[in-house]
Amino acid sequence: MHYLLIGGSKGIGLKTGELLEKQGHQITVASRSKGHIHPNWGHVPFDATKDSLPMDELPSQLDGICYFPGSINLKPFSSLSAEDYQKDLEINFLPIPRIIGQVLPLLKKGKNPSIILFSTVAVQRGMAFHCSISAAKGAVEGFTRSLSAELAPNIRVNAIAPSLIETDLAEKLLSNEARKKAAIERHPLKRFGQPEDIAEMACFLLGEKASWITGQIFHIDGGLSSI
Numbered sequence: 001m002h003y004l005l006i007g008g009s010k011g012i013g014l015k016t017g018e019l020l021e022k023q024g025h026q027i028t029v030a031s032r033s034k035g036h037i038h039p040n041w042g043h044v045p046f047d048a049t050k051d052s053l054p055m056d057e058l059p060s061q062l063d064g065i066c067y068f069p070g071s072i073n074l075k076p077f078s079s080l081s082a083e084d085y086q087k088d089l090e091i092n093f094l095p096i097p098r099i100i101g102q103v104l105p106l107l108k109k110g111k112n113p114s115i116i117l118f119s120t121v122a123v124q125r126g127m128a129f130h131c132s133i134s135a136a137k138g139a140v141e142g143f144t145r146s147l148s149a150e151l152a153p154n155i156r157v158n159a160i161a162p163s164l165i166e167t168d169l170a171e172k173l174l175s176n177e178a179r180k181k182a183a184i185e186r187h188p189l190k191r192f193g194q195p196e197d198i199a200e201m202a203c204f205l206l207g208e209k210a211s212w213i214t215g216q217i218f219h220i221d222g223g224l225s226s227i
Contacts, residue, residue: 001063001111002026003206006048006099009035011167012118013068015199017041023203028058048095053102063110064206065103067096067117071136072169074129084132092136096143107155114206115151117144119161121221137161141217148215156214158205163221165193188223 002025008017009031017027021038028042030053037043044057048069071091073084096117107113119137122130141159148157164170164183174180174192183192201220204210219225 001206002028002059002061004058004062004065004103005029005031005068006046006066006095007031007068008066009033009037009043011068011169012162012165012195012198012202013066015195016066016068016202019196019199019203020206023207025063026059048099049090053099055102058103058106060106061109062103062106062113064114064116065100065107066115066202066206067099069095070118070120070169071133072173073132074173075132076129077131080132085135088132088136089139092133093139093143096140100147104155112208112211113155114210115147115155115157116202116205117157117159119144119159119217121161121163121219121225123161124217124219124225144217145215152214156205156210158210158214159217160198160201160205161217161219161221161225162193162198163187163224165195165198167195186224187221188227191222193220193222 003020005013005017007013008029014036020027029037030044030046032047034043044054046053069091071088073088117140119140122134123138123141144157144159151157164173166174184190198220201218
């Protein structure tokens with residue numbers, strides 16, 4: 001199997017690639033920099049907010065694609081500008097239809113092809129200071145359900161909605177022990193997430209064991225969305 005990871009050079013994307021490689025799959029990462037990707041992975045220089053995928057540098061067939069780029073733009077509603085909303089959409093949602101449109105012919109050649117997108121726990125659970133990011137990720141969830149209906153039965157489309165994960169993106173939210181303790185206490189399972197928590201679900205949804213799953217939003221959030 002050959003999987004394309006958009007923004008897979010660090011964090012959850014990198015861990016997903018590592019797990020897929022252990023399962024014997026081939027990986028191509030499309031990202032602005034190589035980051036920490038493994039030397040035996042393919043790499044395509046790519047800025048999702050600006051570029052079109054260089055199709056001549058991709059394999060002729062894809063069995064799945066994950067879109068990892070995201071933002072954590074937390075501000076009071078009164079401090080959010082139109083530019084904040086636009087920027088969050090440009091990172092979290094607007095590139096997705098363009099990218100999927102480009103790779104759809106490659107996915108149609110794949111074996112049990114799968115598309116994995118990313119939302120946030122804040123869409124399901126109302127959270128202060130999340131208006132902009134929740135709006136952008138809410139678009140991802142609606143798109144996931146609609147596209148899954150349109151591409152069934154040949155291509156599966158699902159999304160993962162994590163809570164706080166210890167990555168570079170969340171560094172400011174976990175910048176000291178007090179913030180880490182507060183994050184731990186917010187979650188019923190009494191810890192914040194690690195990249196592998198989300199990567200495990202991404203790999204499952206890409207694989208054959210998830211062949212009867214599509215149109216779903218999976219809340220991998222330590223229980224925060226429902227307990």
